[in-house]
Amino acid sequence: xxxxxxxxxxxxxxxxxxxxxxxxxxxxxxxxxxxxxxxxxxxxxxxxxxxxxxxxxxxxxxxxxxxxxxxxxxxxxxxxxxxxxxxxxxxxxxxxxxxxxxxxxxxxxxxxxxxxxxxxxxxxxxxxxxxxxxxxxxxxxxxxxxxxxxxxxxxxxxxxxxxxxxxxxxxxxxxxxxxxxxxxxxxxx
Numbered sequence: 001x002x003x004x005x006x007x008x009x010x011x012x013x014x015x016x017x018x019x020x021x022x023x024x025x026x027x028x029x030x031x032x033x034x035x036x037x038x039x040x041x042x043x044x045x046x047x048x049x050x051x052x053x054x055x056x057x058x059x060x061x062x063x064x065x066x067x068x069x070x071x072x073x074x075x076x077x078x079x080x081x082x083x084x085x086x087x088x089x090x091x092x093x094x095x096x097x098x099x100x101x102x103x104x105x106x107x108x109x110x111x112x113x114x115x116x117x118x119x120x121x122x123x124x125x126x127x128x129x130x131x132x133x134x135x136x137x138x139x140x141x142x143x144x145x146x147x148x149x150x151x152x153x154x155x156x157x158x159x160x161x162x163x164x165x166x167x168x169x170x171x172x173x174x175x176x177x178x179x180x181x182x183x184x185x186x187x188x189x
Contacts, residue, residue: 027058029106030097032069032090034081040073061100069093087114118186120173121145133179137172144168 025045032040038047041055049055052066072093076086091110098107118128120141129138144165151158151165169188177186 027105030059030101031108032073032093032097034073034076036077040069059101059105061097065093065096065100068096082114082117084114115183115185118176118180118184120169120176120186120188121148122189128176131180131184133176137175137179141172141176144172 027043027048030041030043030048033042033047034040035042035047039050041048041050041059048058052063055061055066056063072086072089076083076090079086081087081090091112094107094110101107125138125142128141129135133141147165151162154162166188173186173188177184180186
């Protein structure tokens with residue numbers, strides 16, 4: 001194998017041929033996401049395939065559940081994932097998914113209500129403070145927000161700075177989400 005005894009993981013747009021030492025990253029978890037490009041099936045390493053045969057090989061679900069998830073995903077792309085009926089259906093599908101996947105694959109526990117949505121850029125800092133976001137993290141959020149105007153518009157020469165600022169926002173969102181726990185979904189926008 002590539003790195004000593006460890007297998008090398010990478011995404012391939014083609015079927016590997018011959019004696020290639022590249023293996024698929026093992027699927028240890030699966031969740032459902034509304035994403036027009038990647039489809040509904042995701043795991044900790046990214047999106048899974050859209051093809052039934054491939055999804056079945058990776059996680060072991062039936063054609064019936066696959067079809068129901070695809071139908072839910074198509075409806076969610078139109079109605080939006082925050083629609084209460086779409087959310088309720090997603091939670092039902094998660095229950096079914098947990099029953100059908102291999103025993104070694106984790107599936108998120110279905111929720112009775114959607115998590116609260118927060119934005120690093122738009123949520124009032126006092127609300128974040130009241131929710132228990134640590135002061136050190138809040139000061140980094142304020143510093144990041146103060147640079148928003150500098151990165152509002154691309155001029156052709158500042159793309160790298162804009163991307164770096166956006167990436168920093170994603171990191172802050174992840175840190176806030178971790179600090180607040182499962183009841184919150186935090187985005188950087």
